[in-house]
Amino acid sequence: MNIRQDVLPVRVTNLTKRFGSFTALDGVSFTVEPGETVALLGRNGAGKSTLIGCLMGFLVPDKGSVDLFGQNVLDLPRDLRAKTGFVPQTMTGFGAFTVGKLIDYIGAFYGRLPPIDPALLRWADLDPKKIVKSLSGGQRQRLAILLAMRHEPDFLVLDEPVASLDPHARRDFMNLLGDYARRTGASVLISSHILSDLERLCSRLLFLRQGCLVLDVPTNVFRATTRWLDHATPHILNDLPLQIIGQRETGLLVHGWSEDVILPEGTTISVPDFEDAFLEITATRAA
Structure with a gap:
């Protein structure tokens, strides 16, 4: 993985997002360094998913900006977009695909790819011939994680990735995620309510309260x-x-x-x- 150490993977500057009269994010600023694994912490409604939506370019800020790899996320070129990975809270769509066909279909958008990490493939434990709509919630989430990490992104964002996983799968995934970050030097931002996982895995903590970043600390x-x-x-x-x-x-x-x-x-x-x-x-x- 070729990561430029002189360019920050993430720079969020004075980010404000409103929905009508409601301010979901209020002047949030932070950076993520190369190789950092950062926890995004907050109660329901604190603004975590809105922040992640802005990070991924799904939402347009009312004020401020999000830069990924030195460029505004709203104008991110395809080669830099391909350096990101995203795991949503719940995977939807693609129900008619088989698991194998969907992996190949999503992978085609990234061009030439290395073989899938064997550890990730073993952990996902999915039958490539199985239809996506027939998967359980936990299986769908393992597939979403596999799709997000398959191309080995330089910046990986995970929004409540383990909420639908059983304790065994959750523990093994958090270990796998830590190994991935160390092996590749990727930056990771993860939101979860399982605090013990975040305390053990993450090198930095971002605490959101009512749309404001109230504490940013190693x-x-x-x-x-x-x-x-x-x-x-x-x-x-x-x-x-x-x-x-x-x-x-x-x-x-x-x-x-x-x-x-x-x-x-x-x-x-x-x-x-x-x-x-x-x-x-x-x-x-x-x-």
């Missing part, structure tokens, strides 16, 4: 610097280098903690569970 930094401060109130942190990213009756969830930070006497420090932290960071805030 996973290892998040683990090292996110803490619950019990018996703490916002005003005592005014002179401290801490960002409040969540709050409950008994204390605060903060980002930027280190052992050098001197806290008021009586403050209790604890490491948050990743799921608890997610729930706090992405919680709906009163206007």
